[in-house]
Every structure is written in C-alpha cells, then in structure tokens.
Amino acid sequence: MQTNFTEDQLADPATRRSNEILRSCVHCGFCTATCPTYKVLGDELDSPRGRIYLMKDMLENSKVPDEKTVKHIDRCLSCLSCMTTCPSGVHYMHLVDHAREYIEQNYKRRWDERALRWLLARILPYPGRFRVALLGAKLAKPFRKLLPDARLRAMLEMVPARLPAPSPSDHPQTIPAENDRVKRVALLTGCAQRALNTDINDATIRLLRRHGCEVVIAKGIGCCGALTHHMGKTRESHQMAAINVRALTAEIDAGGLDAVVINTSGCGTTVKDYGHMFRNDALAEDAGRVAALAKDITEVLSDLGLKDASHAEPLRVAYHAACSLQHGQQVRSAPKDLLKAAGFVVVEPRDSHICCGSAGTYNLLQPAISVELKARKVATLEAIRPQVICTGNIGCMMQIGSGTGIPVVHTVELLDWATGGPRPSSLGQVASAESPRAQLVSA
Amino acid sequence: MSTIAMPTPDEAIIARKSEIVAALAAALPAETIVSDPEETRAYECDALTAYRCPPLAVVLPRTTEEVATAMRICHGLRVPVIPRGAGTSLAGGALPTADSVVIGTMRLREFLEIDTANRYIRVQTGVTNLSVSAELESEGFFYAPDPSSQLACTIAGNIGMNSGGAHCLKYGVTANNLLGVRMVLATGEIVELGGPLLGASGLDILSLICGSEGQLAIVTEATLRIVPKPEGARPMLIGFDSAETAGECVARIIRSGVLPVAIEYMDDVCLRAVEAFSKAGYPDCPAVLIVEVEGSDQEIADQIERIRAVAAELHPIEFRCSRNADESQAIWKGRKSAFGAMGRLGDYLCLDGTVPVSKLPYALKRIGELSKKAGLEVANVFHAGDGNMHPLILFNANRPGDLERAEALGNDILRLCVDLGGCLSGEHGVGVEKRDLMPTQFAPDDMAIQMEIKGAFDRAWLLNPAKVFPLEASRPHREGAATCS
Ligand SMILES: Cc1cc2nc3c(=O)[nH]c(=O)nc-3n(C[C@H](O)[C@H](O)[C@H](O)COP(=O)(O)OP(=O)(O)OC[C@H]3O[C@@H](n4cnc5c(N)ncnc54)[C@H](O)[C@@H]3O)c2cc1C
Numbered sequence: 001m002q003t004n005f006t007e008d009q010l011a012d013p014a015t016r017r018s019n020e021i022l023r024s025c026v027h028c029g030f031c032t033a034t035c036p037t038y039k040v041l042g043d044e045l046d047s048p049r050g051r052i053y054l055m056k057d058m059l060e061n062s063k064v065p066d067e068k069t070v071k072h073i074d075r076c077l078s079c080l081s082c083m084t085t086c087p088s089g090v091h092y093m094h095l096v097d098h099a100r101e102y103i104e105q106n107y108k109r110r111w112d113e114r115a116l117r118w119l120l121a122r123i124l125p126y127p128g129r130f131r132v133a134l135l136g137a138k139l140a141k142p143f144r145k146l147l148p149d150a151r152l153r154a155m156l157e158m159v160p161a162r163l164p165a166p167s168p169s170d171h172p173q174t175i176p177a178e179n180d181r182v183k184r185v186a187l188l189t190g191c192a193q194r195a196l197n198t199d200i201n202d203a204t205i206r207l208l209r210r211h212g213c214e215v216v217i218a219k220g221i222g223c224c225g226a227l228t229h230h231m232g233k234t235r236e237s238h239q240m241a242a243i244n245v246r247a248l249t250a251e252i253d254a255g256g257l258d259a260v261v262i263n264t265s266g267c268g269t270t271v272k273d274y275g276h277m278f279r280n281d282a283l284a285e286d287a288g289r290v291a292a293l294a295k296d297i298t299e300v301l302s303d304l305g306l307k308d309a310s311h312a313e314p315l316r317v318a319y320h321a322a323c324s325l326q327h328g329q330q331v332r333s334a335p336k337d338l339l340k341a342a343g344f345v346v347v348e349p350r351d352s353h354i355c356c357g358s359a360g361t362y363n364l365l366q367p368a369i370s371v372e373l374k375a376r377k378v379a380t381l382e383a384i385r386p387q388v389i390c391t392g393n394i395g396c397m398m399q400i401g402s403g404t405g406i407p408v409v410h411t412v413e414l415l416d417w418a419t420g421g422p423r424p425s426s427l428g429q430v431a432s433a434e435s436p437r438a439q440l441v442s443a
Numbered sequence: 444m445s446t447i448a449m450p451t452p453d454e455a456i457i458a459r460k461s462e463i464v465a466a467l468a469a470a471l472p473a474e475t476i477v478s479d480p481e482e483t484r485a486y487e488c489d490a491l492t493a494y495r496c497p498p499l500a501v502v503l504p505r506t507t508e509e510v511a512t513a514m515r516i517c518h519g520l521r522v523p524v525i526p527r528g529a530g531t532s533l534a535g536g537a538l539p540t541a542d543s544v545v546i547g548t549m550r551l552r553e554f555l556e557i558d559t560a561n562r563y564i565r566v567q568t569g570v571t572n573l574s575v576s577a578e579l580e581s582e583g584f585f586y587a588p589d590p591s592s593q594l595a596c597t598i599a600g601n602i603g604m605n606s607g608g609a610h611c612l613k614y615g616v617t618a619n620n621l622l623g624v625r626m627v628l629a630t631g632e633i634v635e636l637g638g639p640l641l642g643a644s645g646l647d648i649l650s651l652i653c654g655s656e657g658q659l660a661i662v663t664e665a666t667l668r669i670v671p672k673p674e675g676a677r678p679m680l681i682g683f684d685s686a687e688t689a690g691e692c693v694a695r696i697i698r699s700g701v702l703p704v705a706i707e708y709m710d711d712v713c714l715r716a717v718e719a720f721s722k723a724g725y726p727d728c729p730a731v732l733i734v735e736v737e738g739s740d741q742e743i744a745d746q747i748e749r750i751r752a753v754a755a756e757l758h759p760i761e762f763r764c765s766r767n768a769d770e771s772q773a774i775w776k777g778r779k780s781a782f783g784a785m786g787r788l789g790d791y792l793c794l795d796g797t798v799p800v801s802k803l804p805y806a807l808k809r810i811g812e813l814s815k816k817a818g819l820e821v822a823n824v825f826h827a828g829d830g831n832m833h834p835l836i837l838f839n840a841n842r843p844g845d846l847e848r849a850e851a852l853g854n855d856i857l858r859l860c861v862d863l864g865g866c867l868s869g870e871h872g873v874g875v876e877k878r879d880l881m882p883t884q885f886a887p888d889d890m891a892i893q894m895e896i897k898g899a900f901d902r903a904w905l906l907n908p909a910k911v912f913p914l915e916a917s918r919p920h921r922e923g924a925a926t927c928s
C-alpha cells in the first residue's frame with residue numbers, strides 16, 4: 001500500500017518500522033475473515049484491514065488520536081489471527097504495539113478509564129498485590145450487581161471461588177533433574193498466574209524434572225511485561241522486561257541455559273519478541289539471546305519426547321488453542337501431538353482459530369465483546385462433548401472456565417498426570433470413568 | 444496523479460451531508476451508520492488501492508428491510524449509492540465517490556435454508572464464499588465457484604462481479620450456479636427473482652443481475668446450486684523451463700479432451716512469494732502448472748496418466764503428484780494466496796484479461812516483451828484452463844510516476860488480450876479499472892444498450908453510477924437522471 005511519511009517522520013525507528021509494515025499490506029482483505037471482532041461486529045473498522053487504515057491515518061498525519069480511532073484499536077484483542085492469515089506477511093503485532101504506545105502518549109482517556117488502566121497496570125503484574133486484590137474482590141463479589149460499571153462487574157465475575165496459597169516453587173532456586181540431567185532450563189513463573197493457580201507451575205516443574213531438566217527459577221524474575229505492553233505503557237513494560245533480561249542473562253552467564261521455558265503462552269509471545277523490543281537499546285544483544293531461548297513448554301517437551309506416558313485415563317480432551325500460542329508463536333501441533341502421545345483422545349472445536357475473548361486484560365476492559373466471544377467459544381467446545389478442556393494459557397482457562405461446567409485444565413497438568421504426576425485436582429469427579437458424562441460420551 | 448478520472452462530486456450533495464445522515468439515523472439503528480470522517484476513510488477503497496475516495500457515509504444494515512430503508516432514503520434525497528460486500532474487488536467496483544453513501548451487506552450473514560435433496564442453499568449475501576462450503580461440509584456438499592479470495596469475499600460481491608475461480612473450469616462461474624436472488628431496487632422496493640427450481644418462463648432477468656457490478660440492485664439473499672463433493676481429488680505440479688512451453692502444455696491438455704477440474708499457472712516470481720507463505724514445496728523453475736483431477740481412485744489415476752503423457756511431449760523439468768491431503772491443501776493454499784503473497788515483493792496492479800487458450804503461449808511471450816519495454820516486472824499467476832490471465836505489474840507506489848507507467852503497461856496488455864480475440868475481464872469485473880477500455884471491446888451501440896438496461900432498473904442512475912461505462916458515455920445518463928422523478 002502507498003504510504004505518505006516524511007523523511008523526518010521516518011527518522012524515528014518506530015515509525016520506520018510501521019512504514020515497512022504498512023507498505024507490505026496489499027489491502028486484499030483476507031485477514032478480515034478470521035478476525036474475531038469483525039465476526040462479531042461486522043464493521044470493517046473493527047477488522048485488521050480497517051484498523052491498519054486507522055493506524056496509518058493517525059501515524060502518517062501525526063494526529064492527536066480521536067475517540068473513534070481509539071475505540072476501534074482498543075477493541076482489537078491482539079489475538080494475531082490476522083497475522084496467521086495474512087499471505088503478505090504483514091507484522092500486525094508490531095504495528096498495533098506502536099499505535100497503542102502512540103495513543104497512550106498522545107490521547108487523554110476519560111478519568112474512569114485512566115483510573116482503571118492505572119489500577120490494572122499496578123496490580124496484575126505483581127503477584128503479591130494481585131493476591132491481596134483478589135481476596136478483597138472475593139469479599140466484594142456478592143455485591144457486584146450493585147456496580148454501575150460493566151468493566152468492574154466483569155472483574156469481580158472473574159474472581160475464582162478458590163484462591164491458592166503462594167507456592168514454594170515460585171522462590172528463586174535451582175531444582176535438580178530427576179535422574180540424569182539433559183538440559184538446564186529457566187522457568188518463567190508468571191505474575192498473575194502465580195496468584196491465580198499454583199498447580200500449573202508445580203506440574204510444569206515435575207514434568208521438566210521427570211524429563212531430565214534442571215529447573216532454574218531465576219532470581220528477580222517477574223512479570224514479562226505483556227500486560228502493560230498491550231496497554232501501550234511502554235515505559236513500564238520495558239522496565240519489567242529489562243529486569244527479566246538481566247536476570248536470565250545472569251543465569252546464562254553463570255550456568256548456561258538450554259531454554260527459557262514459558263507455560264503461559266501470552267507471556268511467551270512477548271518474551272520471544274524481546275529482541276525487537278530492545279532493538280535500539282544497550283540491552284539489544286542480551287534481549288536477543290533471551291528471546292532466542294524462549295520456548296513454550298510444549299516445544300521443549302516435543303524436543304525431549306514424552307517418557308512413559310501411560311498413567312492417565314484416556315479422557316476425551318478438547319484442545320483449545322490459545323491465540324498467543326497458535327498465532328503469536330505459531331505453535332500448533334506440538335500440544336496436540338503430546339496429548340495424543342499421552343493417550344488422550346484429542347478433539348478440536350469448530351473455528352478453533354478464533355479467540356475466546358480473554359486476551360490479557362481485554363475481558364476486563366471490553367466486557368461486551370469478550371462475553372460474546374466466550375459464549376461462542378464455549379458453545380463450540382461443548383458441541384464436541386469433551387470430558388475435559390485443556391489449553392496452554394491461564395487467561396483462556398479462566399475465561400472458558402467461567403462459562404462452562406466442564407473442567408478446564410492446563411496442558412501441562414494432563415501431561416504431568418500421564419507421565420506419573422498426580423491427577424489434576426480440578427478434574428474432580430466429573431470426568432472419572434463412572435460419571436454419567438463419561439458414559440454419555442462413550443455411548 | 445492516476446490516469447483514471449472520477450466524476451466531479453456533487454457539491455450540493457456534500458453540503459447536505461448532515462441532512463442525509465440525519466435522515467438515515469432517524470430510520471435506522473445507530474450502530475448501522477458510519478459518518479465520522481475519521482471512520483469513513485477505512486471505506487475509501489477496495490483491494491484496488493490505487494484509487495481512493497472516502498464516501499459521505501457508510502450504512503451497514505442487518506436485514507433486507509434495513510437495506511431497503513437506506514436505499515429508499517438515498518433515492519429520495521438523490522444520493523448515489525455504492526454497494527459493498529467484503530471490499531475485495533480488484534477492479535475498484537466498491538470505490539466510493541465523495542458524494543456517495545456506501546451500503547455494505549457484510550452484516551447479512553444468515554444461512555437460511557439447506558436442501559440437499561433439491562441441491563440448493565439459500566443464504567444472505569454477506570456470508571463469505573468459503574463459509575458456504577464450510578456450512579455444507581457435514582452434508583457432503585460444496586459450493587463450486589471458488590475465487591482465490593473465497594476466504595474473505597462475499598456472495599454479494601461474487602454476484603456483483605460474476606466471479607470465477609480455479610475450479611470453474613469444470614463447474615462454471617457464479618452465473619452458472621446462481622438460482623435466485625432477493626434484492627432491493629434503487630427505489631427501495633424489494634423483489635425476488637428465480638428460485639431453487641429451474642424455470643424458464645419470461646425474460647431471464649436473473650442473468651442480468653449476475654455480473655451487474657452493483658449497478659442494477661442490491662442483492663441481499665441468494666439461492667445457490669450446490670454440488671456433492673467428489674469422491675477424491677488430486678492436484679499435480681508440472682514445472683517447465685519457459686512460460687511459453689507451460690502455456691503450450693495447457694493448450695494441449697485442453698485439446699486432448701481430458702477435462703481437469705482446474706489448470707492454474709504460476710511463474711517463478713510468484714512462486715517465490717507464495718512458497719514463503721505456504722511452504723507447499725513448489726518446483727523451483729520458470730513456470731509451474733497446477734492441474735487437478737477428481738473422481739474415483741481409478742478415474743484419478745487414468746486422468747493423471749493421460750496428462751502425464753501430454754506433458755511428457757514437452758519435456759517438463761518436474762512432474763509430481765500430491766501425495767496426501769495435507770500436501771494438496773498446501774498447494775491450493777499457496778495458489779489462492781498468490782495475489783496477497785505478492786505483497787511481499789512490493790506494490791502491484793493486478794490485471795484480468797482473457798485470451799483463447801490456444802493463444803496463451805503467444806500472449807505470455809508478448810507480455811514478457813511489453814514488460815521489458817516498459818521496464819516494469821510482470822509476474823503471472825492465473826486460471827490457465829480457461830485462458831483467464833492475471834498479469835501482476837510490479838511497481839513502487841511511493842515513487843511518483845510509477846503508477847501511471849504501470850497503468851499504461853496494463854492497458855497495453857489488455858489491448859493485446861482483446862486483439863487476440865479475448866476479453867477485458869475474465870472475472871474481476873470492469874469497475875473503474877477497465878472502464879475506459881470498454882470501447883476497445885464494445886461498439887458505442889453495444890454500450891448504449893447496456894446503459895439503457897441500467898436505466899430501466901435505476902432510472903435515477905444512483906447505483907454505482909461512475910463504473911463500467913466510460914464517464915463521457917455515461918454523463919448524459921448520470922446528469923439527466925438526477926433530475927428525473
Ligand atoms: C487476493 C485476491 C484474489 C482474488 N481472486 C479472484 C478470483 O480468483 N476470481 C475472481 O473472480 N475474483 C477474484 N478476486 C476479486 C474479488 O475477490 C471478487 O471480485 C469478489 O467477488 C468480490 O467480492 P466482495 O464481497 O469483496 O465484493 P466487493 O469488492 O465489495 O464488491 C464487488 C462488486 O460487487 C458490488 N456489490 C457488492 N455487494 C453487492 C450487493 N449486495 N448487491 C449488488 N452488488 C454488490 C460492488 O458494488 C462491486 O461492484 C480476488 C481478489 C483478491 C483481493
């Protein structure tokens with residue numbers, strides 16, 4: 001597509017990158033077909049092609065962002081389905097990241113919107129604060145109907161009934177491999193995930209150790225920066241990312257690392273992009289190294305090969321592909337292949353490329369679209385009558401879990417179980433072989 | 444500036460924008476109207492981005508009745524209307540003018556009826572082409588016309604452009620698969636034409652609608668012929684050392700009497716871009732044909748052998764059949780993404796002329812010569828089986844003067860097609876892109892009759908008025924009509 005940036009504008013590296021991206025878009029419209037918000041709203045302005053146009057106009061004319069442009073960009077889930085679809089290789093992610101940063105710097109949101117974003121940015125990335133907030137929210141949950149603001153109601157709706165105690169496996173430490181060590185890996189323990197669900201990291205560590213990995217929880221490691229990054233809060237997100245780059249670089253220098261393992265695919269997409277994030281920074285080289293080592297847990301396990309996976313019941317598992325995994329990282333078959341190798345019957349819902357509406361803080365900031373996407377996702381999942389739903393991202397687990405009675409677990413919990421770990425506690429009795437649902441499925 | 448002109452917008456209409464928007468807003472739900480200048484910009488073009496102009500407003504109705512309401516209001520206020528589907532037209536069919544209202548049918552997305560016994564499906568026209576086949580999948584049926592843009596383009600646009608695709612060699616284009624429509628006339632009146640059962644009494648008006656480029660009516664529902672899925676299908680890849688030899692092979696396959704379901708052509712420039720996206724493992728040579736056959740295993744094997752024998756006479760560099768479903772899917776995914784993937788190489792102008800299949804080798808040679816003379820690279824990817832060529836002229840949209848050179852080369856190539864006995868447009872339609880070349884194919888009388896037909900449907904000449912006919916020719920109609928009652 002033709003663009004109209006001045007030489008001056010192009011001197012700015014971020015604008016130069018956006019120009020490159022815009023130039024590669026041929027406006028063919030293919031991406032509209034797989035965009036969740038376009039499917040729901042049916043207005044091209046809520047499609048990738050429309051948003052690309054809005055961003056082009058805003059950036060080319062160095063405009064003060066207007067309310068309408070901001071509305072449509074805010075509605076973008078950053079699910080990156082459009083990147084999977086685009087034949088021309090348009091890097092929508094880098095473009096929308098730039099636009100979000102530009103909006104954050106040049107647009108004044110309404111006070112309530114600002115307050116909400118401020119709050120989220122100051123709580124979610126910090127497990128300690130988030131845990132306190134969750135406890136408070138749990139107390140407030142019964143009164144949520146009284147709240148006038150749909151976004152605040154959405155927040156309280158999401159608060160899980162059961163909150164786990166902090167897990168000891170989150171502390172900085174080195175956990176030895178069972179038997180002979182084949183790899184030394186660092187595990188990103190996540191931020192919000194740590195407060196919401198400790199089973200995932202516990203299962204991941206057992207799984208890695210069983211497969212010959214020494215697992216390092218690096219000192220100082222924290223939020224990957226994705227949550228604030230998606231809000232356009234570049235300074236905050238870069239600060240957090242820089243802490244991780246330094247912490248992991250120290251581990252690389254000390255004992256060497258074969259991989260940086262991530263079990264929250266939303267974070268994985270961001271960590272894999274650290275190289276780009278810091279490309280004009282003194283940290284560029286280290287960030288590039290960390291990014292190159294970043295791997296989703298299922299990528300690492302595919303590499304290692306599953307060991308003696310005969311311990312689980314052969315449940316019918318619906319695999320929900322998290323957008324950050326299937327689109328952001330283009331990891332598609334590894335989780336399904338592993339689950340099959342572990343003896344599960346793996347089924348996939350219709351429209352598996354479409355987002356469940358969780359998308360980081362999206363379910364909190366855009367509740368209406370998010371709820372619609374959740375309903376659609378749950379309907380397609382329930383239609384294939386699984387005994388359990390599994391996915392590789394805590395956000396999707398919470399989102400889908402809040403819409404269905406079928407248990408939702410993380411892929412690692414099933415793989416851990418199959419290779420000798422405990423049966424995931426959240427499976428409860430529902431999925432056991434004697435249950436009526438199981439009979440229904442086997443009938 | 445580009446060489447394709449659009450009529451001077453009517454300042455009087457532009458001045459009445461708030462009145463027009465208010466009239467629409469009074470009769471339609473708020474979320475159906477887009478009128479903020481920041482927002483209308485996203486509707487300023489379709490997939491032909493060389494020509495752009497934001498409309499006055501955009502209306503996105505959810506029902507036929509809402510379409511009718513919007514149309515009636517525009518008609519009453521004498522505002523030109525541009526029908527829009529998914530906006531994937533490569534001819535500028537959905538290009539607005541500054542004094543027009545775009546009525547988009549993309550929100551009309553219901554599947555209304557499936558009848559496999561009588562072999563039809565009834566849909567609202569905002570559904571995408573591919574989703575129709577997806578809806579029929581479990582029934583073992585599909586909708587045959589398959590434009591490469593089928594993931595995104597809508598049945599509305601397919602009807603507007605009478606679109607074709609790779610598999611139309613066997614199954615025919617949209618016109619051969621359209622049984623009936625429900626549509627809104629320029630006055631806002633809703634009418635129905637045809638239906639699921641074949642009937643031949645009276646004038647075949649349905650055939651006029653298909654391919655009318657949004658100039659006769661806004662189509663909101665369609666009844667489409669559906670076909671049972673073949674037992675099996677298998678594409679093969681045949682690589683040649685020159686474009687002409689590949690072109691010759693197409694002519695010989697057709698002459699031999701085998702009728703593959705598809706014969707597609709891609710040259711090396713295009714193959715490189717497409718391989719990067721689809722990873723289908725295409726042969727690395729100057730020209731490749733994708734030939735697909737279908738039927739039972741035995742029928743497939745027989746046809747492959749016959750095609751292999753025809754190709755062998757021309758000494759292909761490579762002859763390879765797809766080994767499994769995944770490979771077939773990758774081969775087609777690559778082919779269907781070709782135009783999009785070409786964006787990796789830069790800007791391009793996509794042409795759409797036809798030539799008799801026997802003239803393909805000569806046409807490819809001449810295009811090569813014209814390209815050299817103009818100093819602009821031309822890539823070729825097209826539906827070879829029916830001689831529907833899509834030369835893609837590569838240029839740099841950010842370099843002043845490049846577009847004009849590309850347009851001039853495009854015109855030379857299209858004239859070549861007509862000289863060889865072909866047409867200006869195989870399937871993308873005339874739109875604005877080929878509008879000014881119409882006189883090379885049609886005599887003034889031919890065009891006069893076509894314009895009279897338009898006038899019969901749309902007396903006020905409000906539907907997509909600046910398309911298809913050269914502006915000079917359509918001016919009296921456009922200007923006279925605005926005052927008619
Ligand atoms: C990458 C790419 C590949 C393509 N490959 C092919 C191909 O293989 N074969 C092919 O034939 N075309 C192809 N096309 C062109 C284009 O996709 C087709 O013309 C398609 O049918 C347009 O559909 P649309 O829904 O996008 O319609 P639009 O582009 O929105 O509109 C197309 C025309 O139809 C009219 N129209 C739209 N909606 C209505 C309505 N409801 N009632 C009446 N008129 C209406 C418009 O005014 C316009 O004139 C390709 C395009 C791209 C970008």
Ligand code: SF4
Nearest residue numbers: 025026028029031086
């Ligand atoms: S698919 Fe890619 S090239 Fe086509 S419009 Fe979308 S982003 Fe642009």
Ligand code: SF4
Nearest residue numbers: 035076077079080082
């Ligand atoms: S990231 Fe997702 S929601 Fe955003 S434009 Fe792309 S497909 Fe649509």
